[in-house]
Amino acid sequence: xxxxxxRLVALxxxxxxxxxxxxxxxxxxxxxxxxxxxxxxxVRFETLSVQLEQQAVLAWSAGAASAALPAAALAELPGALRxxxxxxxxxxxxxxxxxxxxWRQRGCAAVAICLPFAPGVEGGDRQEREPPPPAERWESxxxxxxxxxxxxxxxxxxxxALGGAGAEGRNAISPSGVQNTVVTEALRRxxxxxxxxxxxxxxPVEYRDGSQAENTFPLRALTLSEELGEEPELSLRMALLSIxxxxxxxxxxxxxxxxxxxxxxxxxxxxxxxxYEISRAQIAELTRDGSRRLRLQMFQTGLETAVVGFYRAxxxxxxxxPGSLCVVPMYHQAPxxxxxxxxxxxxxxxxxxxxxRPGTGWAA
Amino acid sequence: MDAGPVGMDAVxxxxxxxxxxxxxxxxxxxxxxxxDGKSLRTIEEAFEVxxxxxxxxxxxxxxxxxxxDDRSLACVVIEEGDHRMRPGSILRWHLxxxxxxxxxxxxxxxxxxxxxxxxxxxxxxxAGLTRMLxxxxxxxxxxxxxxxxxxxxxVVRPIRIACQNVIVGLAAxxxxxxxxxxxxxxxxxxxxxxxxxxEANRALAALxxxxxxQNGGTMEIRFDRSARVTAGSASYSYDGHPEAQVPASLRxxxxxxxxxxxxxxxAAIFPAEARELFLAVTPxxxxxxxxxxxxxxxxxxxxxxxxxxxxxxxWREIELDWLLGTSDLAASILAGGADWRxxxxxxxxxxxxxxxxxxxxxxxxxxxxxxxxADEGPRMVEDRRVGVDWxxxxxxxxxxxxxxEREERLPWLAEVVEDPxxxxxxxxxxxxxxxxxxxxxxxAEEGPVAVVVPRDVPAPRLGKxxxxxxxxxxxxxxxxxxxxxxxxxxxxx
Numbered sequence: 001x002x003x004x005x006x007r008l009v010a011l012x013x014x015x016x017x018x019x020x021x022x023x024x025x026x027x028x029x030x031x032x033x034x035x036x037x038x039x040x041x042x043v044r045f046e047t048l049s050v051q052l053e054q055q056a057v058l059a060w061s062a063g064a065a066s067a068a069l070p071a072a073a074l075a076e077l078p079g080a081l082r083x084x085x086x087x088x089x090x091x092x093x094x095x096x097x098x099x100x101x102x103w104r105q106r107g108c109a110a111v112a113i114c115l116p117f118a119p120g121v122e123g124g125d126r127q128e129r130e131p132p133p134p135a136e137r138w139e140s141x142x143x144x145x146x147x148x149x150x151x152x153x154x155x156x157x158x159x160x161a162l163g164g165a166g167a168e169g170r171n172a173i174s175p176s177g178v179q180n181t182v183v184t185e186a187l188r189r190x191x192x193x194x195x196x197x198x199x200x201x202x203x204p205v206e207y208r209d210g211s212q213a214e215n216t217f218p219l220r221a222l223t224l225s226e227e228l229g230e231e232p233e234l235s236l237r238m239a240l241l242s243i244x245x246x247x248x249x250x251x252x253x254x255x256x257x258x259x260x261x262x263x264x265x266x267x268x269x270x271x272x273x274x275x276y277e278i279s280r281a282q283i284a285e286l287t288r289d290g291s292r293r294l295r296l297q298m299f300q301t302g303l304e305t306a307v308v309g310f311y312r313a314x315x316x317x318x319x320x321x322p323g324s325l326c327v328v329p330m331y332h333q334a335p336x337x338x339x340x341x342x343x344x345x346x347x348x349x350x351x352x353x354x355x356x357r358p359g360t361g362w363a364a
Numbered sequence: 365m366d367a368g369p370v371g372m373d374a375v376x377x378x379x380x381x382x383x384x385x386x387x388x389x390x391x392x393x394x395x396x397x398x399x400d401g402k403s404l405r406t407i408e409e410a411f412e413v414x415x416x417x418x419x420x421x422x423x424x425x426x427x428x429x430x431x432x433d434d435r436s437l438a439c440v441v442i443e444e445g446d447h448r449m450r451p452g453s454i455l456r457w458h459l460x461x462x463x464x465x466x467x468x469x470x471x472x473x474x475x476x477x478x479x480x481x482x483x484x485x486x487x488x489x490x491a492g493l494t495r496m497l498x499x500x501x502x503x504x505x506x507x508x509x510x511x512x513x514x515x516x517x518x519v520v521r522p523i524r525i526a527c528q529n530v531i532v533g534l535a536a537x538x539x540x541x542x543x544x545x546x547x548x549x550x551x552x553x554x555x556x557x558x559x560x561x562x563e564a565n566r567a568l569a570a571l572x573x574x575x576x577x578q579n580g581g582t583m584e585i586r587f588d589r590s591a592r593v594t595a596g597s598a599s600y601s602y603d604g605h606p607e608a609q610v611p612a613s614l615r616x617x618x619x620x621x622x623x624x625x626x627x628x629x630x631a632a633i634f635p636a637e638a639r640e641l642f643l644a645v646t647p648x649x650x651x652x653x654x655x656x657x658x659x660x661x662x663x664x665x666x667x668x669x670x671x672x673x674x675x676x677x678x679w680r681e682i683e684l685d686w687l688l689g690t691s692d693l694a695a696s697i698l699a700g701g702a703d704w705r706x707x708x709x710x711x712x713x714x715x716x717x718x719x720x721x722x723x724x725x726x727x728x729x730x731x732x733x734x735x736x737x738a739d740e741g742p743r744m745v746e747d748r749r750v751g752v753d754w755x756x757x758x759x760x761x762x763x764x765x766x767x768x769e770r771e772e773r774l775p776w777l778a779e780v781v782e783d784p785x786x787x788x789x790x791x792x793x794x795x796x797x798x799x800x801x802x803x804x805x806x807x808a809e810e811g812p813v814a815v816v817v818p819r820d821v822p823a824p825r826l827g828k829x830x831x832x833x834x835x836x837x838x839x840x841x842x843x844x845x846x847x848x849x850x851x852x853x854x855x856x857x
Contacts, residue, residue, distance in 0.1 A: 002690050002761045004712050031704065042704045043846065046714075047839055049707060054838075057795050058822070079707040115795060116691055116712040117719075117761040129664025134635035135582035138544055145590070149542030176580055177517070177541045208580020209856045210699070267700075267853055 003120025006074055008096065008110040009056040010065040010103040013083055017055065021082045021109055024048045028079075036274060037264035049079050056111035065103065067096045074114065081110040151182045158190040161203035162219055173217065175304040176208035176268065181331045181359065183307050184300065187217070188360055191315050192224040205308055207268035214273050217312050221319060226361035228326040232295035234286065237330075240310060244301040245332060251356070252299055256282065257306060268305050275309025283317045283325060290321025299330040299356060311362070318364040329359035375442060375452040378475045382429070390486035391479060394430040396437075405430075410437060419461040423468075425449045426457065429475060430482070435459045435557035438471050438478065454478045456561045469561035470620045477619065484612035491606040492552045496522060496534045500550060503595035517579045520549060520593045525567050530556050532564035537572055538591055545584030546576040549591045549602040551611040565617035570645040570675050573638060577672045580856045583638040587611065588631035604631070618644075639667050646671040651755060652685045659688050665695050669856075673698055678851050682727045682754055683720040686763065686792075689756035691716045700853030717845040719792035722816050722834045723763050726790060727754060729775050730768050755787075760803055762791045762813075776816065776832035785812060792816040794838055796824035804829035 011017055027045035034041045060066050069077070069092070076089040083104040088097045100110045138156070140149045157173045164171040175183045202216035239248045241262060242255035257278060262271060287294045300307060314327050333355045383397050396410040410428035414421075414437070422428075426439035436458045441449045448455065454472040472478035500522050508515050515521055517539035525533035536550040553564035576583050588604035605611060610626035610633060618625035621644040628634050633641065648656060659665040673679045679687065679698075687694040693713050696702055701717075702709040731752040755764045764787040773780045774788075789807055793800060793815055800815070801824065807813040808828035815829055820837040834841070 001692060001758050004693070006708055006712075028705075039846070039850075043843075046704065046710070046842065046846075049711070050714075050838060050842065053711060054795070054821075057797070061796075061798060074708045075706055077708050079711075112708045112711070113795075114708040114712040114715075115797065116693060116716045117793065117800070119799065128662050131660045131664060132666050134639050135584075137582050137584045137635055140542070144542070146542055153542070153544065177539065177544070179541075209854055211853075265850065265854055 001120055002117040004071065004074075005115045005118030006069040006071065006077075006112065007060070007066045008069060008081075008100060008112055009060045010106075010108040011052075011056050011059050011080075011111045013107050013109050017052075017109065018082070020048060020052050020055075021080050024052055024079060035261065035264070036270035037266035052080060052111055053113055056113050060113065065099075065108075067099050069096065069112070077112050079112055083107055083109065147179065147182070150178055151186065154178050154182055154186050155189075158186060158203070158219065162190070162198065162201050172204040172206035172212065174206050174208060175308050178304060180300050180302045180304065180307045181329075183304055184311065184329045184331075184359055187308070187311055188224065188362055190219045191221055191311075191362075193220050193222065205269070205272060205312075207272070207305065209268050211267035211269035213269040213276075213308075215276055215312060217308065218315050218319065221315060222322075222364045224318075225363045226326075226328075228293055228295060228363050229323055230293060232293045232326065234292060235295045235297075236286070237297040237299065239299045239301070240306055241301050241303060244303075245299075248299045248332075248356075256298065256310070262303070262306055271303075271305040272309040272312075275306045276313050279310045279313030280316065283313055287317070287321065287324045290317070290324040292324065294325050296325070296327045297330050297358070298327055300332070314362050318362070322364040326361055326363035328361045330356040331359055332356055372442070372451055375440065375475070378452060379427075379429075379440065379442075382475050382479050385479075387479065388483055388487060390489075391430075391483045394432075394482065395479065396428045396430055413437075414457070414459065417459045418457070419459065422457060423449070426455065428457075429454060430479065432456055432471070432555045433557055436555070440475050456555070458557065460557060466560045471561060472616050473619050478616065481612035481616045484607055488606035488611075489552060492550050493534075495600075495602065495606070496536060496550050496552060499598075499600045500536045500593055503593045503598060503600070506595040506598075517575075520591050522550075523568065523571055525564060525571070527556070527559050527563075530558070532556055532559055533568040535568050535572060537575060539575075539579040539581060540586070540589055540591075543584060543586065543589075544581040545586060546572065546579065546581065547589040547591055547604075548572065548585060548587050549605055551587075551605060551614060553611075553613045562617045562620060565614055566645045569614065569617070569641055573642045573645065573668075574672055574675050576638065577642075577668050578855060583635045583642075583668065585633040585638060586631060642671040643667055646674050647681075648674070649681060649685075649753070652681055652688075655685060655688045655756075659694065663695060665698065669698055672855065673852070676851075676855065678848050678855070679720070680724050682763070683724040685754070685756050686720040686723050687716060689758045690719075690761045697849070698852060701849040714842060714845060715794060717848070718794050718818070718838070718841045719761075721836075721841055721844055722792040722818070723754075723790070725834060725836070726776065726792070726816055726832070727752065727763075727765070730765055733769070757789075760791070760807070762789050762807075764789050774814075774830070774832070776834060777830060778833065781830060787811065789813040790816055790832070792834075794818050794821055794841075796821075796826075800824075801826055801829075 024045065027041055027048055031041035031045045073091045076091045081088055081100060088100050103110055138153055140152050144152055160171040161173050198220050200221045201219045203219050205213040205217050237252045238254055238256045239252045241257050241259050243259040257275060262275065317325055387395060393404055396405045396407045398407050407428055423445060425441050425443040425445040427442045428437050429440045430438045432438050436456050438454050439457050441451050441453045441455060444451055448468050452474055453470060454475060455468045456471050458467055500520060504522050520536050520538040523535045524531060532554055534550060534552040535548060537546055537548050540547040553568060555561065576585060587610055588608055590601065590603050593600045609630040615625050623637060623640045623644060625633050625637055656670050659670065660667050674681065674684055687697055693716055697713050697717060701713050704710055731750050733750055750769050752768050753766045757764060766787045768786065791804065794817060796815060804813055804815055805827040813829045814832045815824060815826060816832045816834055817824065818838040818841055819833050819835060824831060
């Protein structure tokens with residue numbers, strides 16, 4: 001087994017190098033601001049970084065000054081430290097920091113190179129780890145099948161998340177593959193304190209691709225009602241995602257999220273985080289930071305990351321500004337069979353063969 | 365699991381039970397019994413067929429038990445022979461000349477289990493075929509293929525495996541959220557003369573397990589759950605697989621690789637069984653299999669991810685062998701790699717991945733015998749492999765290639781260099797350090813050694829070693845690596 005050798009190399013900041021470092025920094029800044037799924041700036045950053053690192057390797061091979069780094073310093077280390085730039089990270093050993101400072105005073109940049117094929121010992125610093133156990137299978141305790149079983153399974157996850165409060169390695173909830181009606185209604189039941197005396201629990205959300213959302217979901221956090229206490233000052237009917245179900249277009253005022261932004265190839269948790277950030281901003285704007293009462297009828301689609309991200313934003317807003325928001329989920333129903341065409345279920349909305357039924361409102 | 369009869373008495377007892385039992389007409393159509401029994405075929409007839417049609421004489425340890433297809437027989441081992449001749453085992457005898465490693469492959473471990481599984485399989489075959497060919501297939505064509513729509517994972521999706529225009533496997537699967545696993549409502553396989561024994565079951569199992577992995581569930585696979593297929597005005601409901609349990613042919617394959625499928629629940633493959641099956645159906649050379657075993661047991665890697673990486677083509681065999689053999693970063697790479705903000709770690713991971721790609725490309729070049737530019741008539745694209753083997757050297761971070769065809773000149777070299785002797789030691793790198801140059805000089809004393817670098821990397825100064833240039837530039841390699849890492853990041857879900 002080969003080892004990873006990391007070192008900082010002093011690279012004289014000639015015109016080309018200085019411009020390259022500036023380009024790397026600019027690309028990094030752009031990539032940091034870009035959407036999670038947009039890799040264009042990341043690719044540019046990496047391409048430029050490779051050019052810089054190749055120059056550093058050449059300089060090192062030609063005898064340029066360098067300082068070896070401990071593996072622990074790698075995580076916080078930027079690609080390059082140029083003269084007059086940010087201070088070296090505190091995790092660097094003092095001797096290395098002093099050396100880097102002296103290079104920078106001489107007009108050199110310190111460029112990190114990380115070589116994975118340095119001489120090493122077979123399994124030298126490798127930590128032995130047990131294989132992960134096979135996934136635990138799930139079986140309905142009540143022998144339910146179909147949708148009821150899905151609901152029972154998701155509620156069991158939520159219950160486990162409540163039960164594991166405060167424990168290390170908390171139980172995450174995993175909404176992947178669960179119908180949006182089940183996700184929405186079950187989350188509402190578990191966000192609602194409902195008179196129980198338990199403490200609020202912030203449950204991690206993990207998707208089936210293994211990604212975990214940066215934001216937890218607050219459970220047992222609010223006392224929910226179905227409607228606002230007073231008449232809303234603004235009422236809107238929104239589709240959760242544009243383009244997904246065009247039959248909704250006739251009944252909504254607009255779309256909450258742009259499909260082109262949301263439905264991109266990226267880890268699921270990043271979509272959840274993105275929807276949460278967008279929704280927080282939009283809710284804050286529409287309620288004028290909680291000073292205006294807003295009633296939203298949300299015509300939903302089945303993208304669970306969007307549903308979870310949106311209702312997390314609703315919950316967080318209600319925690320900060322109770323009484324300023326009511327969201328009524330609207331669930332799509334399968335089109336009626338031909339013989340029943342045009343007949344709506346009582347209480348539902350039918351528009352051009354697009355029936356929806358209201359779910360339980362989220363208000364506090 | 366049942367390892368089959370032990371001792372010759374047990375074998376004869378098992379054969380007696382087979383000959384005495386009442387079998388369905390479908391089984392009697394294949395079964396070979398002594399004398400004028402109830403079967404349509406006798407052992408004597410089977411021997412006559414072998415004498416008349418077989419390319420080689422049937423080993424004396426074998427007794428014909430049934431016909432597998434028109435050109436092969438299932439035979440019971442009735443005397444101890446070489447390592448394959450375990451008494452009671454059912455081996456397949458091909459009448460035609462076949463590759464030595466495909467002759468005498470294990471069909472089952474016990475005569476009673478084999479014939480019983482045939483009875484179960486053939487008893488449900490008609491219902492299964494009708495389901496696949498008349499209902500699920502046409503419905504899928506109507507609802508998805510015709511509309512160029514991609515089905516969601518919970519939709520019942522048909523799978524068809526064919527080899528040289530012969531269908532050898534059919535299945536229909538759907539992810540089922542109620543137990544967070546995969547439901548299978550159809551599973552039909554068959555043995556045909558030109559396909560290796562159990563290959564249909566192995567390939568179908570590989571596809572189904574990859575789907576289960578991608579769906580992100582527990583990997584439980586059930587054969588008793590109801591499912592509905594709708595297309596236009598037609599609608600079909602199924603209450604699980606026609607056999608209502610793990611299909612007999614799949615259990616038979618499981619026995620041949622030492623896995624008892626449906627052990628805890630006859631209608632389901634539990635996650636632990638799915639894990640064993642995944643490892644069994646994933647083709648790996650012995651060296652890689654050992655390395656994968658080490659990665660699972662000592663480095664905490666999930667077997668499912670390793671198998672999926674290979675079967676889905678995210679990483680090829682030699683590439684995975686390289687990743688696991690040379691770097692402790694393999695676990696992170698297989699999971700999609702470090703975040704781009706952690707540049708130094710990402711830098712190291714990218715170098716490991718680039719070198720894996722270059723090793724894979726060189727292997728494909730050395731092992732390929734593509735006649736695109738040859739003057740030998742129509743271009744053949746099938747089975748043009750040379751049979752090159754490799755060995756990863758973790759100590760120096762190198763690949764040793766064996767079994768190459770001597771060419772007039774080595775590939776990827778600017779100057780004409782006659783192909784040197786074996787083995788060729790190759791060190792793929794995009795960064796050539798002084799330490800590496802010293803290693804190459806030392807190795808060059810013992811035999812041919814080459815450093816492989818991307819096309820646009822400045823020429824390294826080496827003493828005796830060769831410098832081979834990969835046709836791809838550094839940025840091309842990085843692009844390919846990023847595509848692989850992205851696939852790994854989003855493959856489950």
